[in-house]
Amino acid sequence: MKKGTIKGFSKLNKRGKIKWIVENFFKDPEAVMHELVSYWHGSEEQQKVLDGFSENTISNFPMPFSVAPNFVINDQVYAIPMVIEESSVVAAAASAARYWMDRGGFKATVLSTIKVGQIHLSCLQDFSILSSWFDSNKKAILDSCCDVTANMVERGGGILGAQLLSFSEEEDYYQIRIQFETCDSMGANFINTVLETIAQTLVARHQNDFGDQSHLQIIMCILSNYTPESLVRASVSCPIHKLGKVAGLSPLQFAHRFAKAVRIAEIDPYRATTHNKGIFNGIDAVVLATGNDFRAVEACGHTYAARDGQYRSLSHCMVDETHFTFWLEIPMAIGTVGGLTKIHPIAKRSIEMLGNPSAQQLMQIITAVGLAQNFAAIRSLVTTGIQKGHMKMHLSNLLNQLKATEAEFRMAVEYFKDKVVSHKAVHDFLSILRSPDVPQEETE
Ligand code: MEV
Numbered sequence: 001m002k003k004g005t006i007k008g009f010s011k012l013n014k015r016g017k018i019k020w021i022v023e024n025f026f027k028d029p030e031a032v033m034h035e036l037v038s039y040w041h042g043s044e045e046q047q048k049v050l051d052g053f054s055e056n057t058i059s060n061f062p063m064p065f066s067v068a069p070n071f072v073i074n075d076q077v078y079a080i081p082m083v084i085e086e087s088s089v090v091a092a093a094a095s096a097a098r099y100w101m102d103r104g105g106f107k108a109t110v111l112s113t114i115k116v117g118q119i120h121l122s123c124l125q126d127f128s129i130l131s132s133w134f135d136s137n138k139k140a141i142l143d144s145c146c147d148v149t150a151n152m153v154e155r156g157g158g159i160l161g162a163q164l165l166s167f168s169e170e171e172d173y174y175q176i177r178i179q180f181e182t183c184d185s186m187g188a189n190f191i192n193t194v195l196e197t198i199a200q201t202l203v204a205r206h207q208n209d210f211g212d213q214s215h216l217q218i219i220m221c222i223l224s225n226y227t228p229e230s231l232v233r234a235s236v237s238c239p240i241h242k243l244g245k246v247a248g249l250s251p252l253q254f255a256h257r258f259a260k261a262v263r264i265a266e267i268d269p270y271r272a273t274t275h276n277k278g279i280f281n282g283i284d285a286v287v288l289a290t291g292n293d294f295r296a297v298e299a300c301g302h303t304y305a306a307r308d309g310q311y312r313s314l315s316h317c318m319v320d321e322t323h324f325t326f327w328l329e330i331p332m333a334i335g336t337v338g339g340l341t342k343i344h345p346i347a348k349r350s351i352e353m354l355g356n357p358s359a360q361q362l363m364q365i366i367t368a369v370g371l372a373q374n375f376a377a378i379r380s381l382v383t384t385g386i387q388k389g390h391m392k393m394h395l396s397n398l399l400n401q402l403k404a405t406e407a408e409f410r411m412a413v414e415y416f417k418d419k420v421v422s423h424k425a426v427h428d429f430l431s432i433l434r435s436p437d438v439p440q441e442e443t444e
Helices: 014-025 029-038 044-051 089-101 127-143 146-154 188-213 251-267 269-289 294-305 345-353 359-381 387-401 406-418 423-434
Strands: 065-073 076-083 107-110 115-123 158-166 173-181 216-224 231-239 315-319 323-331
Touching: 014 029, 065 089, 065 359, 076 089, 076 269, 076 345, 076 359, 089 269, 089 359, 089 387, 107 359, 115 188, 127 158, 127 173, 127 188, 146 158, 146 188, 173 188, 188 216, 231 359, 251 269, 251 315, 251 323, 251 359, 269 294, 269 323, 269 345, 269 359, 294 323, 323 359, 387 406, 387 423, 406 423
Parallel strands: none
Antiparallel strands: 065 076, 107 231, 115 173, 115 216, 158 173, 231 323, 315 323
16 A cells, blocks of 8 residues: 555544544644644534534634624624634625615515426437426326425425426436425435435336336436525615715715726626625625535535626626615525534524524525625725735734734834735844844833
């Protein structure tokens, strides 16, 4: 076996796993072992819960859990839980929330909640033959998963419809696309179980009807993370004069400059990618904090952004004679029951912090945060520039890294008010402060 490879890693206990890792991949095994163990949860019971979310766990990976207060969404006040590692994001969300709080707050509406599953199959039959067979067997095939769907149907969900599709690009390939309502759950497990159950019935019935001539094979069954009909819209709007003066710009100048920036993201994919990344700074942070699947939400949002063949901004802005309106429309599949939402100890608290919302309410909250984040980013970009806010945080991170004392912190903040912050500049500044020529009582 190659050095650094191992058989049976998963069978080792946690200490054994760490031991093997540190001995094979680190220069200072003992220190790393100690550090990794120091992040184990103090309670064995809680650690077990965390370990249950993944495999081969050796420690925990801490991320900041933050709150952005003062979000008014559909006239309700929220403190928003956010998990994110990037400085400025939470401050920006909180600042946009505070700004819109006095201007009517955020309005959000869920436009649709349909999820999608796909059974991919190969079959030598003509589409017309397979299609007419599918139509006459559809009810029986879909009914074959009654036991699996019973609970969901009782909650108001279940299967909404199914169609057989053909694709001219691929011979002998067909797809059964199924629409679902999954109520307050994201629905991934439910949809995948239904698909696999239906697929079994499909094959059995087809073989029964066509015998040796069946030639129908299931390629795969899986939900689609693209849910363009699970769509939510959040907006902010106010009379232009109410925007107030923004960084020296008149309300009208600001409104037009802002709308231009959004327009650029609508027409240029390079800018759209960064623009939408800013939206996902907010969206992902809440999706993560509430124990939802941020990869699914991201993938879906980006596909939607490219739905007409070009990647474009997910948000839009309109400035008419009197009003400024800014909105975000995005599809997403999230839940407030199932998955990690109720078993991750902090995700559970996040959901409680939000007042135990339904999945639809959570979609509205998340979208409003995405819009707030986008508003804050564009407001900075078209006025002061983004670095001003970022650099404040960056400076504080660098000072922490360089173990600055409180006095050094104060002096550095004052000194860098009108200077460019870089690791070297901060390092040099502290070196001077710490040099023996500077009276030390000033810097302690
Ligand atoms: C940085 O994480 C996000 C921004 O780049 C978003 C944007 O440019 O709109 C500031």
